[in-house]
Amino acid sequence: DTAVSQTPKYLVTQMGNDKSIKCEQNLGHDTMYWYKQDSKKFLKIMFSYNNKELIINETVPNRFSPKSPDKAHLNLHINSLELGDSAVYFCASSQWAARLDEQYFGPGTRLTVT
Amino acid sequence: QQQVKQSPQSLIVQKGGISIINCAYENTAFDYFPWYQQFPGKGPALLIAIRPDVSEKKEGRFTISFNKSAKQFSLHIMDSQPGDSATYFCAASMKAAGNKLTFGGGTRVLVKP
Numbered sequence: 001d002t003a004v005s006q007t008p009k010y011l012v013t014q015m016g017n018d019k020s021i022k023c024e025q026n027l028g029h030d031t032m033y034w035y036k037q038d039s040k041k042f043l044k045i046m047f048s049y050n051n052k053e054l055i056i057n058e059t060v061p062n063r064f065s066p067k068s069p070d071k072a073h074l075n076l077h078i079n080s081l082e083l084g085d086s087a088v089y090f091c092a093s094s095q096w097a098a099r100l101d102e103q104y105f106g107p108g109t110r111l112t113v114t
Numbered sequence: 115q116q117q118v119k120q121s122p123q124s125l126i127v128q129k130g131g132i133s134i135i136n137c138a139y140e141n142t143a144f145d146y147f148p149w150y151q152q153f154p155g156k157g158p159a160l161l162i163a164i165r166p167d168v169s170e171k172k173e174g175r176f177t178i179s180f181n182k183s184a185k186q187f188s189l190h191i192m193d194s195q196p197g198d199s200a201t202y203f204c205a206a207s208m209k210a211a212g213n214k215l216t217f218g219g220g221t222r223v224l225v226k227p
Binding site: 004031033035040041042043044045048050055056058090092094096101102103104105106107108 | 146148150155156157158159160163201203207209211212213214215216217219220
């Protein structure tokens, strides 16, 4: 009965590889987000999708490509991984249509690039 | 440019004491101000939130005080418990910017028994 789930929880990979992180929410929300938390715990928005449409695209390298196959899923694909991509990536969701601002976060995916 | 500044970075309080965390924001267009609690290895969890038309909101032991003219808001944790030991983040968002949350830098709170 997890509200926002992410897979995998941990991801260890080498520089130059391509990897994906998956997110699913069962809250019936229409908007999903990706946030990055760096080693100093700072949280920053990366992307947001509303009804499968990209609405926020912060200054993120184009090696990062989000994809939303439906309202309940938002995946993050990262090409040519670099050491600086090591971080914890959080997915979140909210219900935009109801003008509710509460965002609910997943448990995070800790990405380590070696 | 850090739009939401949070202080202190860390805080130690005795059990039963009051924890106070302060945040200041730059953009007057922000219209929603949540606080999140994060335990190690977990995602941020929404704790309490306020809108700028209200000066105070209380939920259990947690209170937000909001000062619109000063562009500041704070979280008070009354009767702090060891289980409150976590990192707390203030944030701000606005509908016009897609509701993206702009976070403060976080405050690590340790409640000593």
